[in-house]
Amino acid sequence: MNRLCYIIAIAGVTMLTGCKGGKGGGEEAAKDTVQVPEFSADSAMVSIQTQCAFGPRTLGSQAHEDCAKYIEEAFKTLGCEVQRQETDFTFYNGQRYKGCNIIASYKPELTERILLCSHWDSRPWADNDPNPANHHKPVTAANDGASGVAVMIEVARLLKEQAPQVGVDFVCFDAEDAGVPEWDTAFSGDDQATWCLGSQYWAEHPHRADFRFGILLDMVGGKGAKFYKELFSQHYASSVVTLVWSAAKDAGYSSAFIDQDGGGITDDHLPLNRVANIPTIDIIPYYPNMEHSFGPTWHTINDIPENIDTNTLKAVGQTLLQVIYTY
Numbered sequence: 001m002n003r004l005c006y007i008i009a010i011a012g013v014t015m016l017t018g019c020k021g022g023k024g025g026g027e028e029a030a031k032d033t034v035q036v037p038e039f040s041a042d043s044a045m046v047s048i049q050t051q052c053a054f055g056p057r058t059l060g061s062q063a064h065e066d067c068a069k070y071i072e073e074a075f076k077t078l079g080c081e082v083q084r085q086e087t088d089f090t091f092y093n094g095q096r097y098k099g100c101n102i103i104a105s106y107k108p109e110l111t112e113r114i115l116l117c118s119h120w121d122s123r124p125w126a127d128n129d130p131n132p133a134n135h136h137k138p139v140t141a142a143n144d145g146a147s148g149v150a151v152m153i154e155v156a157r158l159l160k161e162q163a164p165q166v167g168v169d170f171v172c173f174d175a176e177d178a179g180v181p182e183w184d185t186a187f188s189g190d191d192q193a194t195w196c197l198g199s200q201y202w203a204e205h206p207h208r209a210d211f212r213f214g215i216l217l218d219m220v221g222g223k224g225a226k227f228y229k230e231l232f233s234q235h236y237a238s239s240v241v242t243l244v245w246s247a248a249k250d251a252g253y254s255s256a257f258i259d260q261d262g263g264g265i266t267d268d269h270l271p272l273n274r275v276a277n278i279p280t281i282d283i284i285p286y287y288p289n290m291e292h293s294f295g296p297t298w299h300t301i302n303d304i305p306e307n308i309d310t311n312t313l314k315a316v317g318q319t320l321l322q323v324i325y326t327y
């Protein structure tokens with residue numbers, strides 16, 4: 001984090017603190033005593049229920065449009081400047097859909113900023129369900145979609161209550177879960193480009209790109225979820241990984257943020273790192289003993305609000321607040 005440091009003498013005490021984008025010495029001093037607000041996992045849970053109650057948010061569905069309006073309204077009500085970035089997405093099978101990334105900016109006038117992001121769409125096919133009869137049904141996506149958005153909305157609520165030193169942009173990516181389903185003959189080990197369509201589009205057309213760093217939230221509400229250090233995050237943004245894992249420890253959640261390597265995941269952080277050049281990490285669970293490392297409800301019809309664990313939401317949300325309020 002290329003930070004300069006100031007030496008500030010206050011009441012005879014000399015303190016070494018981080019430099020915070022041209023803020024005055026008095027505000028620097030406040031850093032050490034700053035109260036990090038309490039993340040309400042219950043509020044985030046209500047948002048997950050609200051999003052899921054629309055139905056699966058697959059592109060082209062009424063639920064997708066209804067949920068877009070809900071997300072926009074939620075961030076607007078919390079004082080963010082909201083824009084919808086609309087585009088056409090072409091899926092692996094040639095199907096085209098109108099879709100949108102939803103962008104919410106907290107204090108856009110601040111030049112010192114961080115990016116929080118998550119996808120908001122639902123996977124159209126539960127292709128990892130244990131029952132093949134479900135493989136063509138859409139995923140409710142309580143964890144794999146709604147959870148990240150819900151955590152961001154709860155963070156936005158707290159930003160409105162207590163102003164931090166840093167600006168935040170929340171970007172909700174569409175069409176992340178468009179990747180080739182395992183039942184399709186087109187399925188291969190070489191279909192990375194069919195995933196993450198919204199973040200690919202955003203990385204080519206960012207509404208702004210002057211972020212110190214980015215944090216992607218993906219499946220941040222699963223039961224028993226543990227967050228390991230994802231490989232591409234360490235490759236492109238190792239200092240951000242260090243910062244976030246250290247914040248988790250300070251917030252008291254080192255039991256959820258494990259100081260070990262996870263796998264390398266094709267996810268929305270890749271276009272941000274590779275195309276938009278924003279050092280971005282992925283907070284994504286890693287279940288070392290599962291065939292798919294993403295947890296028991298991943299791409300199944302059981303990815304429903306009943307299988308969300310508010311303790312997981314809390315660990316992630318409180319860690320994010322620790323990062324934001326100690327910035």
Ligand code: AHN
Pocket residue numbers: 144176177179192195218265266267
């Ligand atoms: C792949 O399976 C290639 N990437 C997983 C990214 C993902 C899907 N995250 C949530 N759903």
Ligand code: ZN
Pocket residue numbers: 123144177299
């Ligand atoms: Zn998914």
